[in-house]
Amino acid sequence: MKNKITGYDEFIRESTNSSKDSAITRAIEILFALSSSPEPLSAIGVSEKLKIPKASIHRLMVHLESIGILEREPGSKKFITGQRLNNLAIETLINSPNKSIRHSILEALVSDLRETCNITALAGNKVIYIDRVESQWPLRIHLQPGSIVPIYCGASGKLFLSYMPAQQRRRILNSITLVKYTEHTIINIEKIEKELKKIRSQNYGLDIEEFMQGLIGIAVPIFNRNNKICGTVSIHIPTVRHDLSEAIACIPRLRIAAQKISQTFSREDI
Known part of the structure; x- marks a missing residue:
């Protein structure tokens, strides 16, 4: 079984995990990391900062981007806070x-x-x-x-x-x-x-x-x-x-x- 979030329903199901590794907890940590950084961050940069596997971080950041919470820096693969946030x-x-x-x-x-x-x-x-x-x-x-x-x-x-x-x-x-x-x-x-x-x-x-x-x-x-x-x-x-x-x-x-x-x-x- 692939451990991959393919849509909002899957995101919510994974988010109901009450542990510190739940999707919601990780998403919030991502937002704190980006909002406190003076520079845009890549998924690798956030992964290194939070000590969380890159695959999990990238999946969540892409989802947050899809709902307008995060955005990509123009001409770059790095992320910045989005207009909704x-x-x-x-x-x-x-x-x-x-x-x-x-x-x-x-x-x-x-x-x-x-x-x-x-x-x-x-x-x-x-x-x-x-x-x-x-x-x-x-x-x-x-x-x-x-x-x-x-x-x-x-x-x-x-x-x-x-x-x-x-x-x-x-x-x-x-x-x-x-x-x-x-x-x-x-x-x-x-x-x-x-x-x-x-x-x-x-x-x-x-x-x-x-x-x-x-x-x-x-x-x-x-x-x-x-x-x-x-x-x-x-x-x-x-x-x-x-x-x-x-x-x-x-x-x-x-x-x-x-x-x-x-x-x-x-x-x-x-």
């Missing part, structure tokens, strides 16, 4: 049990700074807003939770890029179309890399009218319990109300809010 991660962040606590922290920050503030996370090669509190000024930018913005020309996106391993960062920059949204948008990869080096050293992201004309963005990192960046707290400041020096003066209060929000992630693997 990314969507699940995004919805989990937006609707997590601690969202009300984070929202309260964000509301207090906006009350203090009187400008719109956000919590963002990384979604593949883009940045997603998982929470946002608008200021009371008539002039403001409306972006709801779930809104996605480019990674290379916003304060949060550049902060995420600055923390990535160089190879992962370059792969992302080479895979996306660099659109010039304003006259200030940098679309030369070497110039972006130079900017990212500065951002990493100062530990905050800065967008001076790169994504939207007349808008300054500043972002500080949120770290998880493993001391890895898992999100940002950011602020949008119209240049008609504040200049750059006034915007930068907000950073200490952004960092305090980021530290409080990081504590809400203490029991979550993100």
